[in-house]
Amino acid sequence: MKKVFVISNMYPSKEHLAYGIFVKNQVEQLEQEGIDTVLAVNTNPATGKKNVILKYLKWAQQFMRVFRANKRNISLTHSHYVFPSGIFSYYLKKRHNIPYIVTAHGGDINKMAKKGGQIREFTEKILQSADHVIAVGEELGATIETTFHVENDKISVMSMGIDRTVFNKADDKKQHAKELGMDPDKTNFLFVGNIIREKGVTELVRAFNKVTESLPQQAALYCVGSTKDSNFTSKVKELARDNTAIHFIEPLPQQELARYFQAADVFVLPSYIEGLGLVALEAMSCGTPVIASDVGGLHYMLADGAGVLVPPKDEILLQLALENAVKDGIAVNEARVAELLHTHDAKNIIARLKELYTTHAK
Template structure:
């Protein structure tokens, strides 16, 4: 069977801090393994450099109606060329367009989403919750009912969507996020010192790293000051490096300026994903104190970079860890235990080293090469 795939990506920029940057490498690897791929990018400030490996189409029209017409025309043209499988990552309007056109051609639509944010959104105040039900949730329900495959990962997220969104079990397809283990790798002590100098991080400090968009669901204000203001954190000779922008960035910066412990925190701001690996390489411990998760790519980035992780036990986080690393999962509301776990890792090098070895072995199942084969086997079964 000829393997042809349309992949719809909502946005791409080589300077973006978002994870969409990763997708192109996965598609290139799938192309190397014999898949004919056309990548459709809804919003692009740059065109990915892929040579002739994959065909790239960037939408150009402005305005909602014009963009709907443009995407519809693109899909019809590709279906006429013999494509019969469409993979849509996250963007719900594109999924609905693809679903309605694909039916006429006997094509299949795969829609990717991962996250236990339904639980979070349903607890919002009444007016935001009503708006969410009328917009996002209603679109998601339509997709649930009409898409061929609802794609998510890791395994526990399949159960989550069956239970909380009522997706039919036979529609759920589990696929993993991937990690480029050549970008995210550990370095020796000399290279780490050189990188610290380059990034302006004190060479003598142990580094606790946080990488994510600064949004309410990441609970920065709840967890991070509590950690940094601890005397035990200071005695561990540690510094907290915070990488990320987002809607809470200005609020957090104002809180930071007033803090008596700001010498223990560096707010880096948004860093392009193409450059983010340097921060992992200088770290000693990675933290992910999120209230809601799906398949947290930052965690597998940390694992691949040779870092032990302290994270909240939410979404599919537990699924992607080995037995030793799982001991450092904490209830999402227990910030005292979260802080204690971080301090413990900072002060027990033998435990850190044990987890590092486990993580570097365990994360191999998520390498781009392994995940690309998984995509091909499960989409073109």
């Protein structure tokens, strides 16, 4: 196999550390395992119709430059996100007979494809023409098979993997909390993700406000994530304005983020939709129990006592789950957690991915 051409509409930069960080992590892990890669990636998270058109035009130009420079050495393309990234892989297969693998991450199927029209049509074409499709979660894989009519044997359920050399348990959780300025005598809740409506941030802040009313001085909430919509973020911060126990933190490098996972007592992910919820696995890898919405991949991940599931958009039940965690802590099925961490260990994921590359490369 020569080179794998990795294509992604999300990829981090120095200015936007968390934007598609999981793609960068996987690329680096592949390189460490001897897989030579070339990239065509969008590092600009700007939104708004004009910004999106301009950034995707620039990305398309980058794609063509990289392809022309490496045309004879590309054995396979791997697109992250079915639409729009998969369009480039689809084009290269039709025009140059280059095979491709596409990874569906969740929003591309559960959100983008539901817009209908050409996006829906392109999504189905890309999935059906792919040599192999990777779904990051079980429910996502089932949707791809039944809704987009992709053969079961062409689909693998495989997360992006967690780097357990980075995300691991702390020797002393309370000491880590102190070092980060947390009060180790409180129950410290952590949220990590974009500050957007679909992550359930509004419900989280409202629920936590009620927790601090019913259990004063007993808990704190740390929200680590980037702003996508400044108006929405402002509204969320306004909800939290009078609560000094809520803290907002800008995106952090992976090593620093891992310290927050290690220090937190409970990780909370109240998303409306979630292909998998890799951050929940990162929390578990750091020994931190999880409360999350009963949606998508989280439904399967936290089953059998691996965590606590609550209905999405239900701030009352979310509040109760948070209060129970403060009062009694969270007991988890350690055997199930260990099984999950083994399955999603980046080393095992990369081994499976290398097998797919070898099978389908030109």
